[in-house]
Amino acid sequence: MEEVDVEPAVTNIPAASDGKHLGFAWGPGDILVYETLYKASNAKGSCSSFINEVRKDEDIYSPILRKLFNESHHIFVGLQTIREDLPSKNKKPQFVSISKNYRSVIRACMEELQQVAVSTKDAEIATQYGNQVSILLAIELIWNLCEVLFIDAAPAGSLLLHLLDWVRLHKSDVDEKAREVLQSESPAEHHDYWDVVLSYVLQGRLEEARQMLVKQATLQPAARNMYKLMDTLLSKMPFYNPGGTQTLTDFDVKWRHWHDEVNRCLQDNSFASNQHLEILCKILVGDEDTLLDHKDLLSTWYHFLVTRLLFCHPTVKPTELHYYAQSCMTMFLDLRSVPEPLDNILLAAFEFDIHQVIKDCSIALNNWWFVAHLTDLLDHCKLLQSHNLHFGSNLREFLLLEYASGLFTHHSLWQLAVDYFDHCPEFGRVYLELQIERVPLDTERKALKVLRICEQRQMSEQVRSICKIMAMRALRNNRLGSALSWSIRAKDAAFATLISERFLQDYCTRGTFSDLDLIDNLGSAMLLSDRLTFLGKYREFHKLYGEKRFSKAAKLLLSLMTAKIAPRSFWMTLLTDALPLLEQKQVIFSADQTHELMFCLEELTSSLNASDKPPQDEDIELTKVELLRLALARNLAMAIIKEGTVEA
Amino acid sequence: MENINAKYVSQKISKTRWRLVSQSSLQQPDIFATGSWDNEVNKISFWSIGNHGSSDMDDGFERDPQLLCEYKHDGDVLDLQFLDQDRIVTTSSTGAVTIFRHHQNSQTISVSQRWPRAHHYPCDNAPCTGVVCSSPEIVTVGEDGKIIILRADQEGVIRVIENADSSTIHAVTYLRTTEILTVNSIGQLKLWDFRQQSNAPSQILSLSGDRVPLHCVDRHPNQQHIVATGGQDGMLCVWDVRQGSTPFSIMEAHSAEMWEVHFHPTNPDHLFTCSEDGSLLHWETSTHSDMPSFLQGGRNNSMTSRSAMAPAGGNQSLINAWLSGDSSKGRLETTHMLPSQTLSVNSLDVLGQCLVCGTDGEAIFVNRQVPV
Incomplete structure (x- = not known):
């Protein structure tokens, strides 16, 4: 067994007390945990009667995150339909725009949260919700970096x-601060003024920095030349x-x-008299110590990285x-002391270690949402080819299956999961079949959707099973018509036979058919x-009889x-049905037909004969047979006479 | 499609309905109701698209529908109809029929009348699949094959037609004030006349032999004998219930179950359908000439042979565009109204120039400029 990367988190089951034994059962996304009866032979004490459900992924139950799942599902399906045969040059802009779509969905969700x-x-x-926002923020940050480094490359x-x-x-807190400063009575004297200017420069937003500096310059006419020089330096910085x-060489x-030029200005102390401009100048030459002095404005190491690159290595490969x-x-x-997980993830991205x-x-x-969708997108960009897992099929499919299985455990989001399973070529179908x-x-409407x-996926086994469930339910509620409809839809002959029997039984006991509109x-x-077939035909016989089309x-x-x-069990009923036809005044059964009827009766x-019915029933049966024989004989006689007469 | 506005609502929508606007005013509708399904806790919700006041402020920029109020609904909402301006009738997968009242001053909802097990089996729930109402009368149908008549102002049940159908009744509509039409899961249309005491349909129409389940039905707003139905195979059928027992025309519409069909209430040359395949279609039929239909009606009246054959009644001799022939001659135009998406469009409603629909993708789409 491989070593685990991190110690798994411990979940405490509230109902279980110390020393009790827990049993559990795996579900697709959840685990059911219950207290077992296991205890020392004569120990007393009751057993908790609760079953606890332990959920792996709490996020899918958040009403706002559901929007994320639904909207991204749409983008996911769109991504799968991008044609494989397009030259990769044409595909790249599409992938980038899909990546941006994913991000804008994350942003929308974040704002609402x-x-x-x-x-x-x-x-x-x-x-x-605050926690969820910070998670989404991190997700978007990572995704955006991956987009720049891997997808857009x-x-x-x-x-x-x-x-x-x-x-x-x-x-973006700079903008907020800047707004605050600008809305104050005298922006140049605001205590955050220089922070804003520095932040602008640190982010390379030199135009905005210059506009801010103008405000200060007008207040200090004495230092006008110094400000002018700074303004020139800022405006001349090439991008x-x-x-x-x-x-690139140019x-x-x-x-x-x-x-x-900037370095020269620093050397000849052009800004020595103004501490703030001096700092600005030092930043412009990329002085590491000055940058590190402003950690609070940079706030993260990756901001520091980008600023350092901007002023030291703008052509970084x-x-x-x-x-x-x-x-x-x-x-x-x-x-x-230690870098946080987010730091490590970003570092891995900068190292182009996608798998890390x-x-x-x-x-x-x-949650699995992020990794599943990102991996899928990267896989479409053909960035994950070389990697194979020693379980499942590949990384993309493994993560998609995890995510989709999670969705499937949700009472409502299960419909989304279907499309994800569809796009997992190796195991998707098996997962879908089982789930x-x-x-x-x-309701029937839900059954119809399922x-x-x-x-649509030719899953005939599942179709049969679902129809059978519905048919059984209808049967239990004595809705024979519905039950029959369901078994016809499933093409389930055995069940159709069973229900037909019920119809015939009902007919025998009541003498009328129910559900005629169906039959x-x-x-x-x-x-x-x-x-x-017999049921349908037998009903047809009654219809013909009712319409007096006797022959x-x-x-x-x-x-x-x-x-x-x-x-065979129904023959006696059929023969009894023949009685009124035999007793009609005109001859309906021909001589040949009467012979056949007689043959049936004898058979x-x-x-x-070998039956062991109670004597009372036997008596009725015997009388019936006697009656039939008599009627048959009389009909035969009439038929022979009639047929003879016609021939003559 | 640029006029379409989508809003994600974190619940699968089973029904959407515009609140009625008074007929005298030419107002566009501004409030609609939705019902959800398959959620742990289902809801009915009222939404405003805010046509009032804001229209001059931000023309071109359309606001999202805003949630006014919502209320817990026991079971899936299977059907939804406005009884009047303030009251709405819902039917539930638990078999219950409920009238909710929307208090517009306080934007709250309360239950004003409830029949908990209107449809039921002896020891199980029987989902109530459809409702139609003409205040105060309410007619519901269900998986139990019963037709139940209720009155909004009475607690008890007015009348039950047991065994009205041996299979599930999926939808119901009024033909006239005393006549309703139901469609069932074995492809039949049944007409019921409430003036008769017998519990048998006065007429049965069906698709020949195919037994394709029918899921929805709507009656032409002006001509009561014309009816459109949609079925499991996504076919749109137009029927003339006076003539023959088979559909007048059959048109291929969707590739999966058609969940709803609606004639435009004031411009019935337009028809809308939505389906499990995730599409919403706008059908437009045009008569051969450019003459307005009232003039055509006049012309037909002058043809003595025709009016002699046609049953009595003023507007019935008017040839209806939906019955005037087949779609192959290109007189019928269809347009997709939604951007491509894969999940089912469960419900739609159209009133004036406004259309609303709800999907299994947990989105509500509103179009305020339907070209009718």
Whole structure:
């Protein structure tokens, strides 16, 4: 067995006291835990009568996160339909836009959670939602970085621009602070003024920094030249333009030139008289100590990393990133003891170790949503090919199956899981087959929806089983018509036979058919089982008889017996039905038909002889047979006379 | 599709209905109700699309529907109908029929009348699948094959037709004030005349031999003999209940169960259908000439042979566009109204220029500019 990466979390079962033995049963997403009766032979004490349900993934029960699941399901399905044969050049923009769609869904969800967390009066809910917001924030941060590094795979030059965007997006408290400063009476004297200017510069938002500086410059006419110089430096800082004609080498030369200029200004103490501008200048040359002095403004090591790259190595190549990342992290975190999981995940991303990212996320996060969707997207980008698991099929499928199984345990979200299973080529179908049969069916409408899922995927075994469940339920409630409809839909001959028997029994006891609207409209469904055919045909006989189309009725009745459609046990009823036809004034059964009827009767009586019915029933039976024989003989006589007469 | 506004609501929506607007005013509807299904706790909810006041403020920019109030509903909401401006009737998978009152001043909901086990088996629940009402009368149908008549102002049950159907009745609609039409799971339409005391249908119509279950039915708003149904195979059938016992025309509409069909209440040349396959279709039929239909009606009246054959009644001799022929000649146009999605569209309602629908993807779509 492999070693575990982290110690598993302990969940305390509230109802179980110390020293008690727990039993458990696995479910697809949950575990049922119960206290067992196991105890020392004469120890007394009652056993807890509770069964506890332990859920692995609490998030799917959050009403707001449900929106995330539903919206991302839509994006997921869209991603699966991107055609395989497109050249990869055309696919990349699509993948990037899908990745952005996922992120915008996360953001929308986050905003809503934030709103609720703020507006709620319940402190517990507020913390719970607050926690979810911070989890989503982390998820979005990681996803965005993965998008820049893996999916978009920006080359040197544009890489830094993307990373800057990434930092700006996730460190947006600057804007809030800036708004506060600008709305104050005299912004330049606000105590946060320089923080805002520095933060702008640290994020490379030089235009905004310049606009802020203008406000200070007007207040200090004496230092005008100094501010002007700073403004020139800021305005001249070159940024790479990936769409332009400029090559990376050209840019590099230009940037070095600017860097030297800034350095010169620092050397000849141009800003010595103004402490704030001096610091700004030091930041512009990328002075590490000055940067580290402003940890509170950077707040994270990856902000530090991006700022350092901006002012020291703007043409950083993707392959060099890990070196800078590692060193920045060490420099930034030296006071803190251990890096947190998020730090390690981001570092792994900078090291382009996709599998480590996914693995660490799986461990650190409490839901499968993120890893499943990210891995799926990365797999579509063909970034995960080389990796094989020693269990299951591959990483993508494994994670999708975990996520979908979790969804399937939810009373309502199970429908979403179906599409995820569909896109797991190796085990998806097996999972779906096992799960779909276990969906509780309260109404026929739900059953129809489940059936549609099965039928679309040719899961005939499950179709049969669901129809059988519904048929059994209908039968239990004495709804024979519904039960028959369900067994016809399942093409379940055995069950159709059983229900047909019930119909016939009902007829024998009551003398009338129930559910005529159904039996009269069986059509070709009648052929499903012999007994059902008989039921339909027998009803047809009654209809013909009712319509006084006697000869047709007689012919049908006889054929039911001679073609062996009617069960032997029902022959006596059929023969009794023939009695009124035999007693009609005109001849209905021909001589040949009467012979056949007689033959049927004899066959029946000879097989009945061995029966052990009570004598009373026997008497009735005997009388019936006598009556039949008499009627048959009389009819035969009449038929012979009539047929003879016609011939003459 | 650009006019469509989607809102995710964290519950699978089984029914959506616009609140009625008074017929005299030409107002667009602004409030709709939804019912959820398959949740641990199901709800009925009232939403506002806020047409009042805000329209001049932010033209072009449409607000999301806003939740006004919601109320716990026992069991899945299987059907939903407004009884009047304030009251709504729901039917439940538990067999219960409930009238809720929406208090618009306080934006709260209360139960005003409830029949807990209107539909039931001796020892089990029988889901109540459909309801139709014409205040104060309420007619419900269920999986138990019963038709039950209730009155909003009376506690008891007015009338029960036991064994009205041997299979499940999926939907019901009024034909006239005393006549209803039901569709069942073996492809039959049954007409019931309440003036008769017998518990047998006055007429049965069916698809020949196929036994395809029918899930929804709607009556043409002006011509009571024209009825549209949708079935399990996604086919749209238009029937003339006066003539023949088979559908007048059959059109391929969806690739899975059609859950609802609705004629546009004021412009019945337009029809809307939604389905398990995740699509919502807008059907538009146009008569051959550009003449308005009232003029065509006049022309037909002058044809003595036709009016002699047609049953008495003013507007009945008017040739209806839905009965005037087959779709193959291109007089019938269909448009998809939703962006592609895979999960079922369970319900739709259309009133004026507004359309609302709800899906298993837990989204409500509202379109305020339906081209009718």
